[in-house]
Amino acid sequence: MPLLRALGERLDTVVLSHRDSDHTGGAPAVLAMQAEAELRSSVEAGHPLQQLRPVQRCLTGQQWTWDGVRFEILHPQEADYAGFTKPNAVSCVLRVGNGRATVLLAGDIERVQEAALAARTPALQADLLLVPHHGSKTSSTPALLDAVQPRIALVQAGYRNRFGHPAGEVVARYAERRIEVVDSAHCGAARWSSAHPGSVRCERQEGRRYWHHQPP
Numbered sequence: 321m322p323l324l325r326a327l328g329e330r331l332d333t334v335v336l337s338h339r340d341s342d343h344t345g346g347a348p349a350v351l352a353m354q355a356e357a358e359l360r361s362s363v364e365a366g367h368p369l370q371q372l373r374p375v376q377r378c379l380t381g382q383q384w385t386w387d388g389v390r391f392e393i394l395h396p397q398e399a400d401y402a403g404f405t406k407p408n409a410v411s412c413v414l415r416v417g418n419g420r421a422t423v424l425l426a427g428d429i430e431r432v433q434e435a436a437l438a439a440r441t442p443a444l445q446a447d448l449l450l451v452p453h454h455g456s457k458t459s460s461t462p463a464l465l466d467a468v469q470p471r472i473a474l475v476q477a478g479y480r481n482r483f484g485h486p487a488g489e490v491v492a493r494y495a496e497r498r499i500e501v502v503d504s505a506h507c508g509a510a511r512w513s514s515a516h517p518g519s520v521r522c523e524r525q526e527g528r529r530y531w532h533h534q535p536p
């Protein structure tokens with residue numbers, strides 16, 4: 321909310337990948353300040369967010385274009401909604417591109433969904449990959465990395481988080497492919513622009529003060 325307020329942003333659509341609280345916990349506050357925003361997610365019909373705003377269900381094939389920027393939902397498929405065991409499995413995967421640069425926002429999909437996504441989606445290459453499931457060892461399989469071939473992999477994970485995200489073996493998989501890994505504990509707020517698709521601006525580096533802790 322402070323960021324949106326500082327940027328003066330009016331949101332047209334809020335996409336919440338799936339129901340887990342690390343993805344939806346702040347949604348009521350954001351929706352309260354963004355009265356016009358539409359909501360798109362994989363949350364179920366009885367989810368409390370439905371009371372705040374009707375939720376359009378994410379489905380592969382949904383797409384729209386704003387100002388020359390194309391948005392496409394690549395996952396889940398209709399069949400994924402039947403009988404999934406973890407909400408991660410129905411994470412909305414969103415691709416955003418303007419023809420010159422592409423971002424893939426992968427939610428918390430895991431290896432089974434990654435394999436299906438890579439198998440059915442031609443030309444999955446993206447400049448920036450929001451690393452699936454915070455860099456968990458259940459995700460970022462070689463099949464996905466070889467299909468996406470990102471220049472930058474951005475991990476959203478807390479400093480010394482109890483899950484150990486990102487997993488060492490996952491970071492190694494990116495390193496083997498010479499993909500730059502940027503994690504939020506070291507980077508702070510990350511800013512990426514299609515004008516400079518090969519780099520990310522890190523607030524902790526750009527706005528560093530001498531009293532800031534530097535994580536090892």
Ligand SMILES: [Zn+2]
Pocket residue numbers: 340342343428453454
């Ligand atoms: Zn998550």
